[in-house]
Amino acid sequence: MPSASVIPLKPMLFNPQAQVCADCGIRRFSLFGVLDHQALDNIHVHIADLHLQPGQSLYSAQGQGSAAFTVRTGVVRLERSNDRGERRILRLAGRSDMLGMEAMLGQSYAADAVACTEVTVCRLPRTLIDELSRNQPDLLLDMMKRWQRALDDADEWLTELCAGPARHRMLRLMLKLSEFSDGDQVWLPSRLEMGAMLDMTIETASRLVSQLKREGVLDTPDQRHVRIHMDALMKALREDADGA
Amino acid sequence: MPSASVIPLKPMLFNPQAQVCADCGIRRFSLFGVLDHQALDNIHVHIADLHLQPGQSLYSAQGQGSAAFTVRTGVVRLERSNDRGERRILRLAGRSDMLGMEAMLGQSYAADAVACTEVTVCRLPRTLIDELSRNQPDLLLDMMKRWQRALDDADEWLTELCAGPARHRMLRLMLKLSEFSDGDQVWLPSRLEMGAMLDMTIETASRLVSQLKREGVLDTPDQRHVRIHMDALMKALREDADGA
DNA sequence: CGCACAGTTGAGACTCATCAAACCACGTGG
DNA sequence: CCACGTGGTTTGATGAGTCTCAACTGTGCG
Numbered sequence: 001m002p003s004a005s006v007i008p009l010k011p012m013l014f015n016p017q018a019q020v021c022a023d024c025g026i027r028r029f030s031l032f033g034v035l036d037h038q039a040l041d042n043i044h045v046h047i048a049d050l051h052l053q054p055g056q057s058l059y060s061a062q063g064q065g066s067a068a069f070t071v072r073t074g075v076v077r078l079e080r081s082n083d084r085g086e087r088r089i090l091r092l093a094g095r096s097d098m099l100g101m102e103a104m105l106g107q108s109y110a111a112d113a114v115a116c117t118e119v120t121v122c123r124l125p126r127t128l129i130d131e132l133s134r135n136q137p138d139l140l141l142d143m144m145k146r147w148q149r150a151l152d153d154a155d156e157w158l159t160e161l162c163a164g165p166a167r168h169r170m171l172r173l174m175l176k177l178s179e180f181s182d183g184d185q186v187w188l189p190s191r192l193e194m195g196a197m198l199d200m201t202i203e204t205a206s207r208l209v210s211q212l213k214r215e216g217v218l219d220t221p222d223q224r225h226v227r228i229h230m231d232a233l234m235k236a237l238r239e240d241a242d243g244a
Numbered sequence: 245m246p247s248a249s250v251i252p253l254k255p256m257l258f259n260p261q262a263q264v265c266a267d268c269g270i271r272r273f274s275l276f277g278v279l280d281h282q283a284l285d286n287i288h289v290h291i292a293d294l295h296l297q298p299g300q301s302l303y304s305a306q307g308q309g310s311a312a313f314t315v316r317t318g319v320v321r322l323e324r325s326n327d328r329g330e331r332r333i334l335r336l337a338g339r340s341d342m343l344g345m346e347a348m349l350g351q352s353y354a355a356d357a358v359a360c361t362e363v364t365v366c367r368l369p370r371t372l373i374d375e376l377s378r379n380q381p382d383l384l385l386d387m388m389k390r391w392q393r394a395l396d397d398a399d400e401w402l403t404e405l406c407a408g409p410a411r412h413r414m415l416r417l418m419l420k421l422s423e424f425s426d427g428d429q430v431w432l433p434s435r436l437e438m439g440a441m442l443d444m445t446i447e448t449a450s451r452l453v454s455q456l457k458r459e460g461v462l463d464t465p466d467q468r469h470v471r472i473h474m475d476a477l478m479k480a481l482r483e484d485a486d487g488a
Numbered sequence: 489c490g491c492a493c494a495g496t497t498g499a500g501a502c503t504c505a506t507c508a509a510a511c512c513a514c515g516t517g518g
Numbered sequence: 519c520c521a522c523g524t525g526g527t528t529t530g531a532t533g534a535g536t537c538t539c540a541a542c543t544g545t546g547c548g
Contacts, residue, residue, distance in 0.1 A: 082403045084412075084485045090399050102392050105385070110396055133385070137377065140384045141349070147391035148346050152354055154398040155334050159326045162406040163443040166536070168328075191495065199407040201537060206496055223494085223545085241328045410504070435527065445505055450528055467513085467526085 017047055024122075029096035030070050031124070031142055045131055048123040058100075058113035058121065065103025067123045071095055074119030075180050075187055078111045079196065089197040091157045092116070094180040098146045104129040117187050161198060169198045170208040171237050174218065178228050188226040212236075261291055268366075273340035274314050275368070275386055289375055292367040302344075302357040302365065309347025311367045315339055318363030319424050319431050322355045323440065333441040335401045336360070338424040342390045348373040361431050405442060413442045414452040415481050418462065422472050432470040456480075 018040040027033055032040060050069075052058060058069060058076060071093050078090045078099065090111055093099050102110055103126050132139045160172045173194065177186050191202040191209070198205070212218045217232045262284040265276055276284060294313075296302060302313060302320060320337045334355055337343050346354055347370050376383045404416045417438065421430050435446040435453070442449070456462045461476045 078399075080399065080403050082407060083416075083481070084408065086407065088403045088407055090402055101388075102395075105389055105392055107392065110392075110399060129385075133381065137381060137384075140381075140388075141373075141377070144345075144384075144388060144391060145349055147388060147395065148349055148351065148354075151346075151391065151395050151398060154395060154402070155322075155324065155354060158334055158398070158402050158406065159324050159332045162402065163326060163330070163332055164328065172327075202495080203497085203538085204536060206494095207536095210496070237327070446527080447506080447529085448504060450526095451504095454528070 017043060017045075020049070021047065024072070026070070026072055026096050030122075031098065031139060031146065034138070034142060035136070039136065042135060043128075043131070045125050045128045047125070047128075050121050050123055052115040052119040052121070054115055054117055056115045056119075058115065058119075059109050060112050061109050063109050065100055065107065065109045065126065067125050068098060068100045068103050068128075069113075069121040069123055071097050071099070072120040072122060073182075074115060074117040076113050076119055076121075077116050077193070078113055080111045087196050088199070089193065091153050092176070092180065095182075097153075098150070101143070101147060101150070104143075116189065116193070166198065166200050166204050167208055167211075168237075168240050169200070170194070170205070170212070171217075171233065171240060173198060174212070174226075174228055174233055175237070177226075178230065178233075181228075184227055185221065185225045186228055188220060188224055261287060261289075264293070265291065268316070270314070270316055270340045274366075275342065275383060275390065278382070278386060279380070283380065286379060287372075287375070289369050289372045291369070291372075294365045294367055296359040296363040296365070298359055298361055300359045300363075302359065302363075303353050304356050305353050307353055309344055309351065309353045309370065311369050312342060312344045312347050312372075313357075313365040313367055315341050315343070316364045316366060317426075319360040320357050320363055320365075321360050321437070322357055324355045331440050332443070333437065335397050336420070336424065339426075341397075342394070345387070345391060345394070348387075360433065360437070410442065410444050410448050411452055411455075412481075412484050413444070414438070414449070414456070415461075415477065415484060417442060418456070418470075418472055418477055419481070421470070422474065422477075425472075428471055429465065429469045430472055432464060432468055 018037070021027060021032055021040055021043070022037055024030070032043070035043075050058075052074075059065065061080060073095060076093045076097075076099065078093065079087050080090055081087050093113075099113055100109055102108070104124075106126070129140075129143070132143070157176075161169055161176065163169075177188070180187060189197065191205040194200070194205040194209075195202050209218065213220065215232070215236065217229055217236055218226050219229075220226050262281070265271060265284055265287070266281055268274070271277055276287070279287075294302075296318075303309065305324065315337050317339060320341075320343065322334045322337065322343065323331050324334055325331050337357075343357055344353055346352070348368075350370070373384075373387070376387070401420075405413055405420065407413075421432070424431060433441070435449045438444070438449040438453075439446050453462065457464065459476070459480065461473055461480055462470050463473075464470050
């Protein structure tokens, strides 16, 4: 037994990877959240930390996937081209969301993942799942919950953002964006991105944003950020639901 | 060794449940497809066989889920109400698709599941997943693949059926429906259902169907079935993609 | 300064929703 | 048997909502 003077408050972690994960700000929301320090120490695969600039691609559809990812900061969009060659944004991933999990099943990626803002992610190599099923089978259940969460997100995106008149879809988008806020500022997509999310033209998106600014629902300190006045937004959503 | 005259061609299964599953026509597409007879014999939970009439509900959102289901025959729709109280169909499930898997994670159902046609399903009790993780951990990986497949379906539904002009969405729906065909007849949704899938009114849906009948893409032996002329459909889809 | 590019705004065309009426296939009850 | 209502479907006329095309305005950058 080591002398008391050198025992740290937390158990010492000999695996440097474990130390990084232990200190990670979002660990309690992430896959490893349920692991204690000791268990963390037993993870042997290399978990890399990636940093992306807006517009940079995290992975591409059809690419043979070699890793899944956990978003630590920023917003990532999942997109796909349909048969007419138009790009469609399927959904957004933010802090603590996991994407590209299909790679862990040996499948190719199902969509493109592109950074919308500055983004930091953890890269979880494909082999992690093998290690988990051997050493931490409990985490497989957690993985399933991640899948279910992705499915829930997809379903919600479809019901809320893909139906009804353009104005209503835009209002719902603002509500959705507010979920990705850090502080009172929220990332504001380009008009092109809005179009790809809501299936409308950039002109319509622009008109709607301008309109909401005039109504005092939004204001835009700069081109890529927006302050959303939630009370006004909610009021608009209500009026719009039963008013039409 | 028993005398040759009494040895069955397949090994004898003592668990009556196993016998049912072994004889199931879709077993090789289903969760238990990878199990051999012996392993099948070790499944102890009770897997019930359900039969539903068109319009009958399989489960409802918010209901505390007690089971997942595998579709053996027929078509089931997953639907949800959005904030404006309109029902939206999220996707369809057919032969060998699994639904309600969230129940296995102890969660409530994320949507309503309703039979569109006559339907037969297997009911897989929630406790099955515990049994699997204890006795057949390999199947957990298979379960994950099911989740990924559901996610892929959701993403495809969104990209193909939720964007573009009404006519194009209707054409894509016909293509999608043809995946659920048995024989040359395919289930034809009601106009109300089409509206809930494609976000259009029943009038628009009706007009488009009539138009496609006139063009020789569809014909309807009876109200609830359609014969789809795939070559004409494909031609229409192509013209529609680059023509507009 | 001038170019490139995203965003804004307007006018007209077209798609689709709305409202209304008629039709059809049913089953019910007189 | 037929009249009758019911619920889903079809069709038409009209108007609202979006797209398209076009011009213009900003903003950043060489």
